[in-house]
Amino acid sequence: MNPLPPVPLPVSRMKVLITRDEITRRVAEMGRDITRDFEGQSVLLVGVLKGATIFLAELARSIELDATFDFFGVSSYADRTQPSGEVRLTKDVDTSLEGKNVILVEDILDTGLTLNYLKNVVLQHQPRSFKIAALLDKPARRIQPIDADYLGFTIPNEFVVGYGLDYAEHYRNLPDICILPPEAYSAG
Numbered sequence: 008m009n010p011l012p013p014v015p016l017p018v019s020r021m022k023v024l025i026t027r028d029e030i031t032r033r034v035a036e037m038g039r040d041i042t043r044d045f046e047g048q049s050v051l052l053v054g055v056l057k058g059a060t061i062f063l064a065e066l067a068r069s070i071e072l073d074a075t076f077d078f079f080g081v082s083s084y085a086d087r088t089q090p091s092g093e094v095r096l097t098k099d100v101d102t103s104l105e106g107k108n109v110i111l112v113e114d115i116l117d118t119g120l121t122l123n124y125l126k127n128v129v130l131q132h133q134p135r136s137f138k139i140a141a142l143l144d145k146p147a148r149r150i151q152p153i154d155a156d157y158l159g160f161t162i163p164n165e166f167v168v169g170y171g172l173d174y175a176e177h178y179r180n181l182p183d184i185c186i187l188p189p190e191a192y193s194a195g
């Protein structure tokens with residue numbers, strides 16, 4: 008296999024799929040839904056590093072409840088655009104999940120392997136409740152059935168970057184969600 012191209016493609020060559028304004032509006036709605044569903048309670052937002060950080064930061068600010076944060080680290084993709092099929096915990100949460108309203112915050116639901124794995128980890132800790140908030144869903148690629156309780160956008164089967172999502176660690180800081188053209192990662 009050829010090495011992956013290390014040089015990021017100029018942003019001007021990317022197609023915007025979801026604009027920053029569309030994201031902002033939708034995430035605010037998701038925050039309102041969470042606020043309504045957990046009225047009078049506290050929530051623990053558990054982000055999946057690193058892709059969910061930007062989404063978590065924006066979502067958290069539209070949740071009008073007492074909230075705390077924690078993070079899981081997982082490795083599954085290892086700088087590739089195809090899932091390896093195995094998920095490994097690289098960082099556990101630092102706080103107790105027991106008796107908490109845990110909302111797992113993820114950038115994208117793709118094959119479902121990552122969230123199924125993390126769901127089992129969380130449920131072992133006996134939270135009071137468990138929900139999934141995902142910014143994006145690519146249902147065409149699902150291997151293990153799982154749905155988000157709070158979902159931003161359903162997208163077609165394209166590799167996307169920006170707003171936290173990366174390709175080989177690049178492009179996480181793009182404010183829009185863009186389609187990475189296959190020329191940017193196909194070998195040769």
Ligand code: IMP
Binds near residue numbers: 055116168173
């Ligand atoms: P799953 O385990 O296949 O559902 O994969 C979820 C993880 O794969 C996400 O947390 C992302 O890190 C990564 N991923 C899946 N699709 C994309 C994509 O289109 N762009 C960037 N990362 C993706």
Ligand code: MG
Binds near residue numbers: 058
């Ligand atoms: Mg991720």
